[in-house]
């Protein structure tokens with residue numbers, strides 16, 4: 085293909101409302117050994133799917149044979165402003181309060197991919213929003229969307245912080261690589277490590293099996309004894325490491341950047357007592373939509389019980 089589609093595709097992504105866009109070469113991630121060691125140490129908890137299709141996760145050219153490029157996009161789901169926690173409530177992580185990011189991102193990426201498939205029938209355009217084994221963060225860094233902090237999250241360029249969800253489009257079309265950001269965003273800072281209620285963070289490594297986000301959303305059954313009084317204020321997910329990060333603090337600039345309204349609208353917290361009393365119909369009404377449906381009724385009730393127990397032991 086002689087035509088350079090880079091500017092057109094990235095501009096179309098911007099017009100679709102993505103806060104950050106960029107492109108990079110489709111090639112293996114730089115340190116697959118670190119991810120494999122993390123898995124082998126059991127830090128993925130029960131998330132067995134992380135170990136499946138490892139070759140694809142390590143190299144987008146395995147998932148899409150002939151892939152030449154990865155287009156990376158990010159939505160900003162919050163401007164990081166603080167919540168006022170009502171008494172007796174447990175908090176919900178900000179990314180989970182409104183619409184489901186899988187659908188919100190896909191419904192803007194797929195039409196463009198479909199149009200490109202029609203225009204260039206010899207090429208492939210595969211949209212991935214947490215639906216395919218791909219190392220989104222690694223590609224997003226290469227594509228200039230930001231840098232990785234010690235909390236292992238992308239710290240977005242332009243003051244967007246880590247209030248970001250990521251998506252990709254892998255294509256066989258060669259595109260120009262966007263300019264990546266240089267340098268370590270953290271320096272001597274360790275605020276996220278200090279702020280983590282469960283000591284899940286080591287520099288550039290999160291032990292998911294200790295992370296409130298994993299334990300309240302993905303982990304089935306009763307968590308280990310050490311965790312029982314440690315969920316802090318969190319009922320579903322956890323934002324503590326992002327809230328602590330100077331790059332993600334709400335400022336006048338960060339408020340001006342704003343956030344995609346599709347991610348707002350749901351409650352910031354729910355009553356612990358009410359969740360403990362939920363029946364199936366209550367779960368359907370309050371949590372069977374968006375990202376919240378990832379935790380079934382029993383897990384919501386277990387989380388509420390853990391929060392209640394934690395508060396009574398620390399009172």
Ligand code: SF4
Nearest residue numbers: 280295296322324325
């Ligand atoms: S999400 Fe919460 S528990 Fe998980 S690493 Fe961050 S601060 Fe720790």
Ligand code: SF4
Nearest residue numbers: 233234270273276329
């Ligand atoms: S809180 Fe500090 S150490 Fe953690 S990611 Fe942010 S800048 Fe880096």
